Amino acid sequence: MDLIGRSEELLLLAIWRLQDDAYGVRILESMNRSTGRDWSIGSIYAPLHRLQRKGLVKTTEGAVDPDRGGRPTVLYNLTPKGKQALLDVKAVHDAVWTGIMKLEPS
């Protein structure tokens, strides 16, 4: 089982959360909201491209938007492989977080 990286996990989750609205701007906003950090466009697209190459996400082109400089909206969806990757990570998380002593800030 190949585990995906942390930023990849966050991206996949954001895409899944957004469902039919998962394009770059929304993904970026969702990431910023959930992590409380300011993600740059590059820090989103470098892992996105990696996920695309690994076959965990696929893209569909939407309508051309004048607000986007005449470019189409590119929507991201999880592939079955992508869903499986998330489930794998979740299983690992659940496994490693259970049965440990209660963790509190010291």
Add this chain to the structure above:
Amino acid sequence: MTHRPPRLAERILSRCVAPPVREAAMGDVHQMYSHRAKTDGRLVANAWYWRQALRSLPHLLSDSISWTLLMFANYFRVAYRNLLKSKASSLMNVAGMSIAVATAVFVFFFIEAELTRDQFHVGGENIFQVMTEIDRGNGVQLNGPSPIPLAAAMEAGIPQVERAARISYGSATATSNGNSFEEWLWYADPALMEMLSFPMRLGDPTRLREADSIVLSHAMAEKFFGESNPIGSPVTLRFSDEREATFTVVAIAAPFPSKAGFRFNAIVPYSYRDVDVLRWDVRTQATFIQLTNPDHAGVVAAQMESYKALQNAVDEDLPIASFRFVNLYDLATTASNVNGSLAGGSPAAARIVFGVLALFMLLLSCLNYVNIALATATRRLREIAVRKTMGGTRGQIILQFLAENTLVCALSLGVGVLLAFGWFVPGFNAMFAQQGGGVTPADANTATLWIFLGGLLLVTAISSGAYPAFYISRFSPIAIFRGRTTLGGENPLTYTFLTFQFILAFLTMITGVVMTQNAAYQADRDWGYAAEQKIIVPLREAGMYEQLAGAVERLPGVEQIVGAQHNFWSSWTTTTVTDGPDKMGVVRFDVGPGFVDLYELELIAGESFTDGSNTDVDGAVMVNELFVARSGWTPEGAIGQEVRQDSLVLTVSGVVANVQYDDIYSPMEPMIIAQTPDRQFSYMTIQAAAGAAAATNEAVASVWKELMPGREYKAFFQDGVFDRIYLENRNIRSLFSFVAFLALIISCMGLFGLVSQKVIRRKREISIRKVLGASLGSLAGELNRTFFIIIAIASVIAAPLGYFGMTALLGSIFADPMPVGSLGFFISLSIVLGTAFLTIASQFHRIANTNPAVELRGD
């Protein structure tokens, strides 16, 4: 209203995003920018955009780089599969290209070594050899030797000269550690050891300053002392004037670097040379000066007038026209133009010829690649069309083709380097290393080598791959699918390339054939004297001739002995004679009575020396035909003519045919033969009875041992001196024949590729013609007419080029070059035509043997 993001930031960002996510990412930033511009205003939005761009750069760049690498890996993976798919043409390409690369790599080693000779001497840019230019009537000659007082005078009189040192050749019988050999040596000023930096194994060479010190070469130290450390050991030298002195070994050189243009055997202080060091008419082999700054050479040259005057006042015979400074690093490349050069080195012609041949081979193999790529492109038209309709850009197709071609070139580079190291270099060294012409790849400058190999890859990849890639990627998919596009053999450029290839093949073949003819010509040449059964004994001391003559004469098998000061091939005097105002450079041989008859010099006019004639007294000399021709006389008219040599008046008493007294590479000069019966000879010629040469030589050796105990016997056979020339000639011939053979193979591979592609393309047409009753002959003629026209055109163009090229090449190597005749051209033509015909016939054989029904059944 929408705003445009800042241009520059947008362009930077766009450049850095990997192409597959470019549209998406740029769209997203643009959208966020527009939103911000509406709510917060344009300035804030611009600042935000810039911040986004800059913060994104590291992420995007690393992504782009890994993506690009991946793409390239992908191109090469596909390229590899394509190469495997068409094994025959890939194999042909790699084979041809690697032969060319091997040639180029070999030639690189050769030329690199020639151009970097002596660079291990540190600070050589400040060191110059002072040479003299002498006007010999028929041209200015550059001479290595210089007046003996010059070094000291320049060091004292010219402030820019930091040091000066002389080298002179000598020989002595060396005795040490129970061994005794005849050794050649250098007399050298101790300052020389501070100017040059030969690598040393033991000791300190600057200790040559000490009296009675000697520096030995690695070879000589090993010969006398084996592996033990000889520093401090005594070596006794007995010079030719019977002086004896004992020296202390102060330094042992390491084995000489292969790039050493000049080497020594042993060095003793110059003071041991028994000569008047203040005489300007006495020469030393070489004078080196070390300047404080190489830019001062001009300033120093301007101060040479007084030395010239000093020299010319005492030596009217060979007045110096000017002094010339040759830099230490340029000695080897100048050597072939220097009379009496200290350094050795091949002439520029050798570098040029080798370079041109390597270039030819590379061109041949690159053109092969282009031709085969174009010819096989038809098969890939569908692939190209599909790629284009699937959205592949032209750039991607070009990259794909370039990747395939780079793969072929890289593979060839590897195989070629292996070939060069494993075959060409050892083969060349086996032929030429003994003459000091070997190639040592290990000593080549590594950085230069890598740059060269990288450059070679780049040049071969671009010159072979660029055109096919751009040409093939041009076609529109619609035309291809409709079957409108035809490619390959019908391309006029292919024919031009093939013509050019065959011109090159003809040229190299002509070189090989003419060189073979020349080897036979040089071997058959008349040397102008009888060399057979003659043992030559060099005599190193005055009086030796008298000592030996009596005993040797009584030996069985000895027919006659004569003495001479000089020897054809090894020794003569270079001088100038004047006839009124005219000057002429000549060589002078001083011989004893009986010499002219024993060597069977052919008398053209006049008569030989009379008994007891003595040139020093009666001035009678014999001259050769060249002397007569240069003086503008007829042989008969020459008899009784007078010329002056310095203060001597010489009268021509006889004219002999020209004698090849020097090797066949040096131009022959007018010759004077003088007779001196004073018996102070340097060479004894022993004429042995037929079949008894070897036995007589042994008998003479034992007499020598008896009379000169402890002196080495170093006799040689006069006809043995030709062996070296024959061997060299045979080697030169083998070398050029080999290159011609390689070039022919490469061009025929190209031809084979083209013909076979043509046959494949026209399989159906040929089958239909056969069914309809076309004869094999008419088919062959129809298919191959173009190829034969190409070969005919190539031969017509190559013949005159080859004629002028070969005449120039032979003229630059040999003093008396073979006239280039038509026979060589016919032979070359037949070889190339024959091979081309066989190549085509092998393909035609396929046509003849296929059943047209099988071919046509498929439809």
